[in-house]
Amino acid sequence: MKLVEIIEGKAKILIPDPAQFSREGKFDPAWSPVFYNPRMTFNRDVSVIAVSIISPSSVLDAMSATGIRGIRYALESNVKDEIIFNDKNPISIEIISKNVKNNGLVNSKVVKSDANSLMHQVKVEYTDLDPFGSPAPFLFAGISSLRRRGYLGVTATDLSALEGKSKTSSIRKYGASGGKLSFSREAGLRVLLAKIAREAAVQEKGIKPLVSFYNDYYYRLFVRMDDGAKKADATLEKLGTLYECEACGYSFMSQDNCIKKCPYCSGNVRRFGPAWTGELNDQEFLDKMKERIPSFSYLPNIGRASKLIESLIAENKYELYYRTDVLSSKMKINMPTMEFMINCLGNAVRTHFDPRGFKTSRSISEVRECIKAGSTNLQT
């Protein structure tokens, strides 16, 4: 197998030559014997910044593939001590070993094991879960691999299960029922956090989301574990249900899981959950990420990363987002521009989840007034 070198962040990584595994001029990273996806570079860049703030003493890169994540953490994220690289694929293990050596890592171990089995045997400060598709089968063991007050990083690409598009897999993987809501991209992230919270609670741990976001076709999040049954109980109190009124579009979260009518217009509501109803991000952690941006100026994606962090900071004080297209179609009027909506509401921001979405602390009647005013503006 021919290997080629790519450079990402401060790492030089050997990957199987994509040209050898292309089909009819096309290439999908899943066709390669060892997985490397350049579309995940942004995920890794933001993760490197987040891990640099955690500055863990020990790291488990539970699904390493080429080893790129763990190697980047070692070179760019102030890891104090050991990094364990793991993959069940024997060809990965050969490539990880070469990459670890070529990048001069000294305190590292390369293991070939099933991730769940290994995660029940080790204790580290930070574990990274980056599977194909759903992280659900790995969450329990991932949490169990952590020392007291440890940290978990998770990628999820199974958006149709998380957002409620595929109802059967939502129930199977996340115990989530109901269906897809207009703010489905935020709903998916909240369903994933709820699942992590329940897996943590079984192990008498609470969770604190530090940074969590949607991008492209995946979710990425970091949570801190807070040990103790009381912390677990307090975390479970943050689980609830997401609602959207079919008539007026009012969207809200509640610990009451049996609401049938909209508190604003008494229309029928649609629901989805269980879902996390607490904050998606920790303000202090986001501020630290923002402060760190200048030290990562060498990353080609740093402008995008900075924009994302700014957006998460601006969005953090608001609850669920609304979509201008959905509300105006319910009202059977033309869709106003986003710029008009933000100015009209005054207390509102765009959301990174969706270019058609905004978050606001204004009431649904004020939102509808602005939609109406914006629509009239378009017509004159």
Ligand SMILES: C[S@@+](CC[C@H](N)C(=O)[O-])C[C@H]1O[C@@H](n2cnc3c(N)ncnc32)[C@H](O)[C@@H]1O
């Ligand atoms: C999406 S890739 C990881 C990508 C890598 N973290 C990166 O940033 O480039 C998923 C990897 O998990 C490995 N894998 C899948 N199931 C596993 C399991 N049960 N135990 C260990 N490794 C597993 C696959 O072999 C594959 O290399």
